[in-house]
Amino acid sequence: MSEQAIKPRIEKIPLSEQVFRKLPIFLVPLLALAGLIAIGNPASWLTLTVAGLAMGMMVFIMASGLTVVFGLMDVINFGHGAFVTVGAFVGFTVLAWVAGWTASPSVLLNLAAVLVAILAAMLVTGLLGYAFERVIVMPVYGDHLKQILVTMGGLIVAQQMIHVVWGPDEMHLSRPEALQGSVVLGEAAIEKYRLVAVGIGLALFLAMRHVLKKTKIGLLVRAGVENGEMVEALGYRIRRLFLLVFMTGSALAGLGGVMWGLYQETITAHMGSDIMVLVFIVVIIGGLGSVEGCFIGALLVGLLANYTAFLAPKVALISTIALMVAILMWRPQGLYPVVKAK
Amino acid sequence: MTVNPLLSLQGVHTHIGPYHILQGVDLTVPEGGVTVLLGRNGAGKTTTLRTIMGLWQASKGEIHFHDHMITGLATPEISRRGIAFVPEDMGIFTDLTVEENMILAAVNGPMDAKRLAWIKDLFPPIGTFWASPAGTLSGGQKQMLSVARAIIEPRRLILIDEPTKGLAPAIVKAMIDALAELKATDTTILLVEQNFAMASSIGDTVAVMDDGRIIHSGSMQELAGDSALQEKLMGLSLEAHQ
Numbered sequence: 001m002s003e004q005a006i007k008p009r010i011e012k013i014p015l016s017e018q019v020f021r022k023l024p025i026f027l028v029p030l031l032a033l034a035g036l037i038a039i040g041n042p043a044s045w046l047t048l049t050v051a052g053l054a055m056g057m058m059v060f061i062m063a064s065g066l067t068v069v070f071g072l073m074d075v076i077n078f079g080h081g082a083f084v085t086v087g088a089f090v091g092f093t094v095l096a097w098v099a100g101w102t103a104s105p106s107v108l109l110n111l112a113a114v115l116v117a118i119l120a121a122m123l124v125t126g127l128l129g130y131a132f133e134r135v136i137v138m139p140v141y142g143d144h145l146k147q148i149l150v151t152m153g154g155l156i157v158a159q160q161m162i163h164v165v166w167g168p169d170e171m172h173l174s175r176p177e178a179l180q181g182s183v184v185l186g187e188a189a190i191e192k193y194r195l196v197a198v199g200i201g202l203a204l205f206l207a208m209r210h211v212l213k214k215t216k217i218g219l220l221v222r223a224g225v226e227n228g229e230m231v232e233a234l235g236y237r238i239r240r241l242f243l244l245v246f247m248t249g250s251a252l253a254g255l256g257g258v259m260w261g262l263y264q265e266t267i268t269a270h271m272g273s274d275i276m277v278l279v280f281i282v283v284i285i286g287g288l289g290s291v292e293g294c295f296i297g298a299l300l301v302g303l304l305a306n307y308t309a310f311l312a313p314k315v316a317l318i319s320t321i322a323l324m325v326a327i328l329m330w331r332p333q334g335l336y337p338v339v340k341a342k
Numbered sequence: 343m344t345v346n347p348l349l350s351l352q353g354v355h356t357h358i359g360p361y362h363i364l365q366g367v368d369l370t371v372p373e374g375g376v377t378v379l380l381g382r383n384g385a386g387k388t389t390t391l392r393t394i395m396g397l398w399q400a401s402k403g404e405i406h407f408h409d410h411m412i413t414g415l416a417t418p419e420i421s422r423r424g425i426a427f428v429p430e431d432m433g434i435f436t437d438l439t440v441e442e443n444m445i446l447a448a449v450n451g452p453m454d455a456k457r458l459a460w461i462k463d464l465f466p467p468i469g470t471f472w473a474s475p476a477g478t479l480s481g482g483q484k485q486m487l488s489v490a491r492a493i494i495e496p497r498r499l500i501l502i503d504e505p506t507k508g509l510a511p512a513i514v515k516a517m518i519d520a521l522a523e524l525k526a527t528d529t530t531i532l533l534v535e536q537n538f539a540m541a542s543s544i545g546d547t548v549a550v551m552d553d554g555r556i557i558h559s560g561s562m563q564e565l566a567g568d569s570a571l572q573e574k575l576m577g578l579s580l581e582a583h584q
Contacts, residue, residue, distance in 0.1 A: 219442050223435040230433035233395055234491070235421035235449040339436055339477070 024335040028299045035307040043187035048306045054194035056302025057201020058263060062256030062275065063282045063294050064208060065249025071225040071289020071338050073242045075137055076144055079151035080253055080279065081272030082158030086128060087121035087254025088261035088271060089166050092173050094120045102176040110176035114262070121258045122251040129250025133243055155273060162269040170268040173261045197259055204252075205295050212291060221245060225289050226339050281320050285327045287334025296335055297327075347406075348373040348499055348530050349394070354403035354413075356386075356393045363389045365554035366403070371499070371547075376521070376531045378541040378562060380576060381551035387534040388430055390551070391501045394532075395427050396420045408498065422449070424498035428505060430534075432488040436477030440468060440487055443476050447491035454495075461490045464520050482513035486520070493524065500524075503534045518543060538576070542566040550575045 032049055039045045066080045094117040095102055101113035136154045140146040174180075175193055182189040212218035224231045224238055232238050253272075260275060261267040282301055286293025301320050308316040327335065349371040356364040364386050371377045379387050392398045394405060396417040405413045412420050421427070435443055444453060462469035465486040471479060476487060485505055492500050505521070506514040514537070522544050525531060535541040541548070545562035558565075558575050565571055 216445065219438060219446055222437055223446055226435050226437055227433055229397060229417075230429070230435070231446075232417040233397065233421055233427045233429070233433065234447055235418050236446075237416070237418045 024293070024296050027335075028296060028303070031300060031303050031307075035303065038307065038311055044310065046185065046188040047190055048310055049303065050190045050194050050198065052303035052306035053299060054191075054197040054201075054263070054302070055305065056299035057197050057205075058256055058259050059275070059278055059282050059301060060201055060295050060298035061204055061259060062253050063279045063286075063298060064204070064291055065252040066279060067283045067286060067289055067294045068221065068225075068291065069246055069249045070283065072221055072228070072245050073137075073141070074144075075141070075151075075246075076147045077137070077151045078148055078276070079132060079136070079154035079158065080249070081274075081276040082132075082155045083125040083129060083250040083253035083272070084257040084260065084275060085162060085267075085269060085272035086158060087125045087257025088173070088267040089162055089171075089257075090121040090124045090254070091117040091258035091261060092166075092171055092267055095173065095176075102174070105177060107178040110178035113176055114179070114258075118255055118258050121254040125254025125257070126247045126251035129247040130243065132250065133246040137246065159269045159273070166269075168269065170266050173265055173267050175262050175265065179262070193262060197263065200259065204255075205291075208291055217241075217244075278320065281324050285324050285334055287331075287336040287338055289338035290334065290336040293334055293336035300327075346373045347371065348408060349532065350406045351390070351394070352404045352406075354390075354393060354400045354405060356389055356398055357401045358389070358398060363554055364393060364400070367393075367551075367554070367556055369549055369556055369559070371530065371532050373530055374528050375546035376525050376533055376544050377547045377549065378545035379532065379534045379549050379551060380536075380538065380541060382576065383536075385551040386554040387551055388503055389554075391427065391429075391503050391532070391534060394420075394501060395425065426492035426497040426500045428488045428492050428500065428502040430503040430507065432484050434476045434479075434484045434487055436475065438476055439473055440476055440479070441472050443487055443491055444468075444494055447494045450495055457494065457496075461494065464523060465490050482509050482516075485509060485513070485517065489517075489520065489524075493529070497529065499530045499532065501532050501534075504536060505533070506535065506537050506540055514540060538572070 035049065036042070036045045039048065062080075062084055065083075066077060069075055069077055069080075095113060098113045098116060101109040104110065132154060136150050137147070140150055179193045179196060182191050183195070184190075210218075212222055220231060220236060220241055224241055228238050231241075257272065260271070264271075278301065282294055282297040285297035285300065286295070300323060304319045304323055305316060308319040331337070347370045349369075351367050351369040354364050354367040354369075355362070367386070367390055369379075369390070379390065381387050389398065393400050394412075396412070396415055396419075400413055403413070404411055407420075407423060407425065410423070412423065415423075427433075435446070438446070444458070448454075467479070467483040467486055468490050471483065476484065479487065489502065489505065492502070502521075505517050509517065518540055521531065521533070525544060533541065533545070542562055542565070548558075548560060548562045548565050549556050550558040550565075552575075558571075565575075
């Protein structure tokens with residue numbers, strides 16, 4: 001085939017559309033700037049901004065698995081909160097086992113305790129995700145109504161099992177010595193744990209981006225989100241990919257559970273279902289199936305919740321819902337709509 | 343021409359929901375060359391290809407590929423036995439770059455450099471827009487990418503569903519040239535095509551479908567030279583399209 005016969009060209013995307021696509025990236029700095037103007041005091045603003053980013057990162061960790069599961073598998077998993085709760089309780093148990101490490105003045109031992117708790121929580125919730133996908137989700141692929149009903153049922157069963165294993169009372173989860181207290185930057189006091197949460201959330205986001213953009217498994221996930229049938233026609237067993245993604249999403253929810261538990265310092269059997277409202281809002285704001293959208297959405301929710309709680313506590317109660325309504329009026333399919341084959 | 347069947351369908355029925363689409367399809371695709379599946383819209387051509395790929399399961403009948411029954415196998419198993427599929431909607435992953443689309447198509451490992459060079463020669467836009475998102479390609483370029491994906495690894499059979507649909511005449515000609523070159527490499531092609539001029543220019547054997555059944559099969563040369571038969575089978579004649 002000759003070059004002359006075809007005259008390769010590429011359809012140029014209009015500048016206005018290019019700008020429109022990139023706009024969501026600027027939302028977080030714009031909101032932070034608006035917060036600075038509204039709050040006035042830079043020290044208070046810095047404290048609130050770090051708190052908002054930390055909250056956003058933790059919500060992102062919990063929401064990222066859910067959004068990829070929805071995008072790839074078209075599964076609405078109302079049971080996702082169960083993994084958050086189980087993760088928090090497993091983390092609690094492990095931290096109790098290594099109480100000597102958490103009480104130690106050694107920063108390394110403190111961090112090792114948190115790391116072991118996180119790994120154990122991710123392992124348990126990943127395996128639980130395997131069982132959940134095989135037993136509860138697999139029979140209802142393609143049927144959203146049944147998915148909602150059975151995953152809700154799974155969540156209730158998980159909560160009751162937590163009552164059986166750990167009892168019905170709320171538990172106190174204390175942070176290791178090194179993660180207690182604040183660091184002072186100028187006049188701003190910033191909790192150490194929030195800085196750690198921001199670091200872990202950012203590292204996870206970058207790792208997820210790397211996997212999705214640079215590895216074959218990531219390409220398969222992105223391709224599967226768009227056209228799972230074609231992925232199968234190329235020769236890949238997409239059901240195995242579903243299982244892997246579901247387990248990973250569950251493990252991430254477990255990680256989020258440990259982090260949220262350490263953030264709140266209290267865990268209950270219904271903490272997962274409580275946080276799921278926020279998680280679903282973030283997933284919807286971001287665009288169902290979009291990791292980047294989920295990340296930006298989580299940061300917006302975290303920052304807005306903290307700014308409004310400081311400026312107008314009553315408004316804070318509706319701030320996240322108002323944000324979702326505003327975003328959906330602007331972009332009905334979320335910040336980064338995911339392309340789906342017909 | 344060899345008459346060994348590479349693919350054969352015997353009495354294949356396919357139901358989609360309440361609809362009985364394929365109603366006993368008997369089709370033989372000889373090894374080597376191009377077999378063209380013709381028929382009006384709704385005759386069941388696309389359903390036949392999708393049933394062969396296992397994307398829709400046959401409710402009755404048998405499909406044999408290289409002497410092995412593939413009826414009831416999952417789509418990835420069928421694909422890994424050496425059948426590639428170029429769907430009517432091209433199935434391009436628009437969020438991925440051209441390179442990423444090709445990487446995924448190379449199921450068995452990294453792409454063979456020589457074969458990739460041949461494909462880039464066959465379809466120059468693949469090389470030109472290697473790093474571009476596939477969603478920004480034109481319709482013709484997407485079709486080339488779709489065919490390129492199907493041939494990045496050697497396949498025994500390629501199922502192609504209406505590759506010239508909606509394309510400009512220059513692109514159609516380029517596609518015919520590419521398929522002719524592919525045919526020269528002894529790749530077997532089962533081609534669904536409405537453009538009879540295109541089909542007759544590269545087809546070796548032909549099967550005509552109507553109402554979910556094969557109503558005629560034979561050599562393309564015979565059909566192309568018999569206007570009365572064309573009129574009878576499809577209500578058209580090659581002369582009317584030239």
